[in-house]
Amino acid sequence: MNSTHKYLISIVGPTAIGKTALSIRLAQHFNSEIISADSRQFFKEMQIGTAAPSPVELKGAKHHFINHKSIHDHYSVGSFEKDALECLEALFKNHDVVIMVGGSGLYVDAVIHGLDDFPDVDSAIRKRLNNELKTKSLEHLQNQLKSLDLPSYQTIAIDNPHRVIRALEICIGTGKPYSSFLNKGKAKRPFKTISIGLTAERQTIYDRINKRVDIMMEQGLLNEVKSLLPFKNLNALNTVGYKELFNYLDGEWELDFAVSEIKKNTRRFAKRQLTWFKKNEDTLWFDYLTPTETTTDRLKKSMEDESK
Known part of the structure; x- marks a missing residue:
């Protein structure tokens, strides 16, 4: 067939x-x-x-x-x-x-x-976000994402720090919302x-x-x-x-x-x-x-x- x-x-x-x-x-x-x-x-x-x-x-x-x-x-x-x-x-x-x-x-x-397909971003951004996760909180990172990219905040696994950091590093590294690169x-x-x-x-x-x-x-x-x-x-x-x-x-x-x-x-x-x-x-x-x-x-x- x-x-x-x-x-x-x-x-x-x-x-x-x-x-x-x-x-x-x-x-x-x-x-x-x-x-x-x-x-x-x-x-x-x-x-x-x-x-x-x-x-x-x-x-x-x-x-x-x-x-x-x-x-x-x-x-x-x-x-x-x-x-x-x-x-x-x-x-x-x-x-x-x-x-x-x-x-x-x-x-x-x-x-x-x-x-x-996401563009490459400076690895220092991820290091900084991982440090913020340790020294501040996941909620702090979630709020950052909420202000930078509400559609992603509403749809990704927000309780998973890896997903939050991934979305944030794209937002910060490119100056564009993570969601704008999807689909x-x-x-x-x-x-x-x-x-x-x-x-x-x-x-x-x-x-x-x-x-x-x-x-x-x-x-x-x-x-x-x-x-x-x-x-x-x-x-x-x-x-x-x-x-x-x-x-x-x-x-x-x-x-x-x-x-x-x-x-x-x-x-x-x-x-x-x-x-x-x-x-x-x-x-x-x-x-x-x-x-x-x-x-x-x-x-x-x-x-x-x-x-x-």
Whole structure:
């Protein structure tokens, strides 16, 4: 079949909305396989706190890029883009449709569009910003970014100091907003992408998040985090669900407060995910309760329209 008739179905949406379940149903419908674009689910030591697919879910369809790296490995978005494209090339030899699922917008966009090209900036700027992170605070850097580039402040992983510093060094080094360099040149891909998004009323999303966090705690999230305490300074662990419990284990917070902070920070994360994914005007949005048949019918129509 002509390469223009190869389709990547990208499932996006806020955390806890049901993307994993839908991806498995679609993979089964199209007799295909799943690529994960969730940057937290790459790491085998982080299973409960990242809501990685369960053994039963993994049996439902073949998955790629789940628990395939260690927190001690350096694995960048560029590395993922290269690996994912190689994986897709292999999968498209036997499948006309492949499913990609994940809530990490930067990783999703890297596969679909390619990474953005940023100019080189003076390395002294990054050193200065890293020093400000140590001597002042992450909030200080966040406020700088907010004043220099509000769109980036509203969409990037603002709690990740590496992402904040990266955006700031571009702003300062070029005199232009980091966001102005995004999505300039779209890479040509030998497949077509159909993006579908899952959503719900905000309160429903928040309720689902709160419930998921409670389930994670019941499943043993605290013990998982406890086993990772010696490595808490690794970048992979500077993420929601882990850093809050590190504060509890370090004696800084009460457990109830730490859990409430996980819920609050996850809700904030979901809001940012929606802001990021809503930028793509071509995404087909579905309520999270939409029957799978309705979704597959709409996808088939999109494929037929693309083929004309």
